[in-house]
Amino acid sequence: GQNIDQPTEMTATEGAIVQINCTYQTSGFNGLFWYQQHAGEAPTFLSYNVLDGLEEKGRFSSFLSRSKGYSYLLLKELQMKDSASYLCAVLDSNYQLIWGAGTKLIIKP
Amino acid sequence: DVKVTQSSRYLVKRTGEKVFLECVQDMDHENMFWYRQDPGLGLRLIYFSYDVKMKEKGDIPEGYSVSREKKERFSLILESASTNQTSMYLCASSLGGSDTGELFFGEGSRLTVL
Numbered sequence: 001g002q003n004i005d006q007p008t009e010m011t012a013t014e015g016a017i018v019q020i021n022c023t024y025q026t027s028g029f030n031g032l033f034w035y036q037q038h039a040g041e042a043p044t045f046l047s048y049n050v051l052d053g054l055e056e057k058g059r060f061s062s063f064l065s066r067s068k069g070y071s072y073l074l075l076k077e078l079q080m081k082d083s084a085s086y087l088c089a090v091l092d093s094n095y096q097l098i099w100g101a102g103t104k105l106i107i108k109p
Numbered sequence: 110d111v112k113v114t115q116s117s118r119y120l121v122k123r124t125g126e127k128v129f130l131e132c133v134q135d136m137d138h139e140n141m142f143w144y145r146q147d148p149g150l151g152l153r154l155i156y157f158s159y160d161v162k163m164k165e166k167g168d169i170p171e172g173y174s175v176s177r178e179k180k181e182r183f184s185l186i187l188e189s190a191s192t193n194q195t196s197m198y199l200c201a202s203s204l205g206g207s208d209t210g211e212l213f214f215g216e217g218s219r220l221t222v223l
Contacts, residue, residue, distance in 0.1 A: 043199070045212065097210070099153075
């Protein structure tokens with residue numbers, strides 16, 4: 001079966017750096033997405049990786065290793081507003097999105 | 110900005126009632142999707158549509174149907190609501206064609222079935 005694994009919950013301190021991991025086992029691979037979802041709100045797109053390596057976008061970076069079935073989202077200079085759930089999703093060989101259950105990130109002052 | 114609007118943020122229905130969830134997008138997107146989101150589970154695809162009057166079953170279509178009579182509108186219908194359909198329902202759209210598949214989501218409709 002197809003599977004996306006990410007930690008259920010993480011806690012970090014304001015101003016620090018946090019890395020949220022995502023491992024996947026899917027039938028084929030056509031890209032990996034990260035979405036951010038604040039409580040009670042819609043998920044919003046953060047990043048898309050299809051090639052190995054690091055993609056940087058401001059305070060957020062996303063890394064992909066296709067050979068390891070692994071990605072991480074790196075958040076730097078954490079702010080209180082970064083408290084949210086972070087969803088990892090993989091586009092499989094049929095171009096269907098397979099979603100992880102999400103990682104709830106709690107930022108403490 | 111792309112806007113995806115879901116008609117109701119919160120609904121409470123009784124078992125056996127018919128439920129309509131409406132979704133409208135304003136960016137002329139080809140693709141529209143209905144997901145449900147439950148605690149501890151990833152988003153699960155109920156139905157999707159790549160064109161007007163076209164629909165495809167997702168992973169969990171049982172107990173649901175959809176309608177796409179106009180490009181901008183995608184409706185989810187629960188013919189006879191059951192308590193196990195209590196959930197958050199998310200509508201999404203994407204451009205279509207050869208795009209990367211970035212989804213734009215509505216704010217969700219939280220349905221409680223008593």
